Amino acid sequence: MDYSKAKPAEVRELIREGKLTGQTSGMCDGYAQANLVILPKALAYDFLLFCQRNPKPCPLLEVSDVGSRLLHTIAEGADIATDLPKYRLYRKGELAGEYTDVSELWQDDFVSFLIGCSFSFEGDLLAADVPVRQIEEGKNVPMYDTNIPCESAGVFHGNMVVSMRPLPHDLVPKAVLITGQMPRVHGAPIHIGAPEAIGIKDLAHPDYGDAVTIREGEVPVFWPCGVTPQNVVMQSKPDFVITHAPGHMLITDVKNVNLKY
């Protein structure tokens, strides 16, 4: 079944009913998908401040009201506890289980953070004939820890995680201009060309995701990555955090094109 032309609300309903539990990549063409971090209110101020101070890796699309499973703007009628196909529960920074529904785990002090995802700019890159290697190769994007420090906020601190897409030299400026128009989904690259300058030793062994082919005449281009906030949260080992499972995102009602304005 191909859900690329489906409407977000229809797919969210199928997910809610347990009829879809797989990855959301390729679903609902043209609509933004969002990363999820659910934290107890006691940690929410520090995390919100961390995102404010680090908007490139942590571009917030929406923050829920305390205890509410609903959103105001990016996904009308969505239920945060049921409308993602797969969730992960972490206790003290350790994976403690995967769930297709977190209603039973819900607490009235939970705050949900929905964070923009670079899926949103990949459509524009492809439309402009800029290749996206991990899509060509059917892989997950390669992601790397770096030595680029984030601005700390309260208990949260750590370095930026980046995603990498190799590009022919002559397409790099075009890719910068296209993604620079979309700061709400990580925006322009944070680094071009010299992985060792940002603390990356071996492009063939990413810290997350899959390695991709870098061809002769191509340069590695690095974007701030939405794994950064999850990584930083885990390092602080909070008692209880829920996130989406990788690739199992919230499909929002926001068109990617509207993230430019």
Added chain:
Amino acid sequence: MDYSKAKPAEVRELIREGKLTGQTSGMCDGYAQANLVILPKALAYDFLLFCQRNPKPCPLLEVSDVGSRLLHTIAEGADIATDLPKYRLYRKGELAGEYTDVSELWQDDFVSFLIGCSFSFEGDLLAADVPVRQIEEGKNVPMYDTNIPCESAGVFHGNMVVSMRPLPHDLVPKAVLITGQMPRVHGAPIHIGAPEAIGIKDLAHPDYGDAVTIREGEVPVFWPCGVTPQNVVMQSKPDFVITHAPGHMLITDVKNVNLKY
């Protein structure tokens, strides 16, 4: 004395020493100035969330650590309690005094919010031959309450305040493009042309600031305004809030041109 060519740190030092206590308009050409709201930590989460949900009227440039009088990024070495020329203290939403130094009032639960200001895009408008009427007429920009609701957050709710600059019809698109490049200082207009559509009855009687001349063939153009957050905070009548006095801003080390990137 003309401080238009002075460096921000030099002017902040003169202000700290009490040698400058007037408005900062026209000082340190090319550098961003910031609005200030200081709230106790108990209100800081709701206010930070309000700004996250309403980035057009409330573009945050920086949020201090709890209790700290220092900033990390926009003004190195600045002391929030002394480096603005004039402050206002509000108790339960009522003006309770003006100060040139709030060191004596400082509490260890204070959080400072520095908010972008449309001064930053007026330089670009003028450079591109787009007239800025209140500057031509030596007045404060006219500001109006509207019927445009902000997204609520916790105790904070209210309508947007807008600033107005009248423009010849043919310059409106250029002004949209120029200011649209600077979302961190309110960005593109929120409304063009029909004041009654956003609840403004009489352009000749602004709710804040001064009326300006609208010439034959000109259209009123409205931008989200940094008075919005102050207005919303006052409506909630918190026990204790400190703000800058109108026009008496923090002069930051951030060049306006860098607010585009």
